[in-house]
Amino acid sequence: MISKKILNKLTTGPTAGLLLSLALNTLMGILGNYKYTYDAYTHMFFADHYRRNWLSIWEPRWYKGFLVTTYPPLTHQLLALISFITGVETAFPIMIIITGLLLTYGAYELSGAFIDEKYKKYVAIVMASYPSVGLLFHSYGQLPATFSTALTTIALANFNKYLESNDKKDLILTALLISIAAYSHQLTVYLYFPIVGLAIIFSKYPEKDLKELFKRTIKLAIITLPIMTIPLIPYYTSLSLLISQEIIPHGSRENIFTHFIFSIMFFWALWSFTITLLPNAFIIAYREKKTRPLLAAMLFYLIIGLGGATPIPSIIFGKYWEILTYERFTLIATILFTPFIAVMLGNIGGRFVKKYYLGIQNPKPEPKVRKILLGGFIIFHVISFIMAAGIIFSLNLHPQQRIPDQVLEDIAHLLDNESTYYYITLELKSQRIKLNLLTKAPTLDGGYNSARQDPIMAKSGVENIDASKHFPNGIRLLKIILSKAPEIGLKYVICADKFYEPILLDYGFKPITKYESSPEITVWKLDSVKTPPPQNQPALPEYYSYLWGIAPVTILTLTTILYIKWRMIDGRKDN
Numbered sequence: 001m002i003s004k005k006i007l008n009k010l011t012t013g014p015t016a017g018l019l020l021s022l023a024l025n026t027l028m029g030i031l032g033n034y035k036y037t038y039d040a041y042t043h044m045f046f047a048d049h050y051r052r053n054w055l056s057i058w059e060p061r062w063y064k065g066f067l068v069t070t071y072p073p074l075t076h077q078l079l080a081l082i083s084f085i086t087g088v089e090t091a092f093p094i095m096i097i098i099t100g101l102l103l104t105y106g107a108y109e110l111s112g113a114f115i116d117e118k119y120k121k122y123v124a125i126v127m128a129s130y131p132s133v134g135l136l137f138h139s140y141g142q143l144p145a146t147f148s149t150a151l152t153t154i155a156l157a158n159f160n161k162y163l164e165s166n167d168k169k170d171l172i173l174t175a176l177l178i179s180i181a182a183y184s185h186q187l188t189v190y191l192y193f194p195i196v197g198l199a200i201i202f203s204k205y206p207e208k209d210l211k212e213l214f215k216r217t218i219k220l221a222i223i224t225l226p227i228m229t230i231p232l233i234p235y236y237t238s239l240s241l242l243i244s245q246e247i248i249p250h251g252s253r254e255n256i257f258t259h260f261i262f263s264i265m266f267f268w269a270l271w272s273f274t275i276t277l278l279p280n281a282f283i284i285a286y287r288e289k290k291t292r293p294l295l296a297a298m299l300f301y302l303i304i305g306l307g308g309a310t311p312i313p314s315i316i317f318g319k320y321w322e323i324l325t326y327e328r329f330t331l332i333a334t335i336l337f338t339p340f341i342a343v344m345l346g347n348i349g350g351r352f353v354k355k356y357y358l359g360i361q362n363p364k365p366e367p368k369v370r371k372i373l374l375g376g377f378i379i380f381h382v383i384s385f386i387m388a389a390g391i392i393f394s395l396n397l398h399p400q401q402r403i404p405d406q407v408l409e410d411i412a413h414l415l416d417n418e419s420t421y422y423y424i425t426l427e428l429k430s431q432r433i434k435l436n437l438l439t440k441a442p443t444l445d446g447g448y449n450s451a452r453q454d455p456i457m458a459k460s461g462v463e464n465i466d467a468s469k470h471f472p473n474g475i476r477l478l479k480i481i482l483s484k485a486p487e488i489g490l491k492y493v494i495c496a497d498k499f500y501e502p503i504l505l506d507y508g509f510k511p512i513t514k515y516e517s518s519p520e521i522t523v524w525k526l527d528s529v530k531t532p533p534p535q536n537q538p539a540l541p542e543y544y545s546y547l548w549g550i551a552p553v554t555i556l557t558l559t560t561i562l563y564i565k566w567r568m569i570d571g572r573k574d575n
């Protein structure tokens with residue numbers, strides 16, 4: 001009896017997908033993939049800022065100081081809250097697991113706007129193991145963008161319920177969900193919600209009056225606007241203080257199909273074999289009218305996600321197209337593709353071709369063939385997820401040997417002894433930001449180049465000093481910085497590449513400590529260095545600190561309580 005109940009639970013609803021998401025992301029967390037990703041330590045650094053001083057909006061350790069209000073706070077604040085129990089490095093994979101569950105649940109709920117209830121369970125399974133999720137989580141470390149995408153997906157599902165019911169509870173929940181998505185990442189909710197929201201509206205035509213649906217949408221916008229924008233006032237103010245940055249190259253803005261590595265990183269690793277199923281989506285949309293707006297939205301994001309392979313992003317976004325990265329649009333496209341795959345899986349084993357291509361009503365299934373094909377799909381999909389999660393290793397895009405923790409701790413201790421002076425790193429890659437976490441000493445570099453206020457850095461077109469030799473203007477920038485070292489208070493250089501040694505010697509730096517690690521690291525020091533001038537912190541209203549530090553987490557807590565009460569507890573009673 002118990003086994004039947006468990007089996008029934010697994011074969012209905014999102015349970016199987018949620019368990020699969022939990023298993024895959026826990027496995028990757030145990031393997032420690034996140035430690036090798038491009039962005040993970042950047043987000044840990046922001047979390048560490050909130051750990052150290054929750055209500056401070058000024059971070060002195062990067063870029064001669066910068067405002068943390070230049071990056072929406074919620075994801076980093078949640079990381080910080082978890083880290084009080086686990087430590088910041090363990091908090092990151094925990095947040096990935098939570099985000100994976102939210103994304104799986106959100107895709108499951110959203111699919112109900114377009115497809116039959118019986119197919120939704122497949123949406124959860126497909127979303128949980130989509131390679132796009134594995135890539136962004138475990139190769140790129142893009143936690144805030146993915147967390148905001150998950151929240152926006154749940155908000156869209158709730159928007160669908162609100163349009164159906166016109167209920168105040170659904171209205172309030174949707175407004176709150178949109179708002180916390182905005183608190184989590186700069187652009188996701190603005191680029192995701194409007195297009196898919198329109199698809200939901202048009203999927204209800206002609207059964208529902210479009211005029212009435214747009215009235216409800218305007219009502220939602222009026223309620224959402226103050227909830228969303230007031231806590232982000234410090235963010236909007238900070239943006240006005242930023243100076244323009246020289247464009248930094250990004251692979252997703254190139255014609256990805258003319259570059260083998262880029263085609264894998266920004267297309268094949270995101271879609272894997274599922275892109276070959278795209279023609280079936282057109283057949284489904286032909287037969288199922290309700291899915292046509294969904295197909296249009298999915299194709300929009302698919303094309304935008306191709307980045308520089310087409311002129312469309314530059315036409316749509318104008319001059320701003322060069323500051324966006326495009327793999328995130330592909331993530332949205334894959335979310336919107338899951339309902340189509342779910343319909344395919346629900347009719348797998350001979351039924352799909354007969355029903356959708358031949359138009360035969362209620363074709364008989366072939367159970368044995370169905371089980372084999374369904375099992376095969378899930379196995380290949382999971383393998384694709386795992387391969388995408390490790391793509392930076394298989395393509396040798398990231399060093400597979402990490403700097404030993406003891407070495408970084410020793411260097412941090414050395415820097416802390418003279419923490420009023422600046423340091424820079426060369427070729428420590430993502431481990432440089434782990435070093436930033438360990439020391440209170442400030443660096444001229446950082447991991448969030450949009451926050452840079454030094455014109456020399458901002459106009460250089462160099463993403464970070466650490467990777468100077470990889471950018472056309474990088475060595476010139478490094479030499480300018482080294483030439484100014486005595487005046488600006490740059491005393492230490494932590495170098496993991498002998499390429500830079502002649503340059504450091506030319507500017508008077510001397511090696512003082514060498515670590516026989518892999519890679520070998522040398523600490524260089526300049527003796528005659530002035531005390532750095534005070535950091536130029538902008539004068540902002542004191543209440544910004546409280547608004548920034550308290551409002552987003554409070555509204556998230558309220559949203560969570562109301563969602564559990566209204567959607568899960570009361571919803572179960574109604575059913």
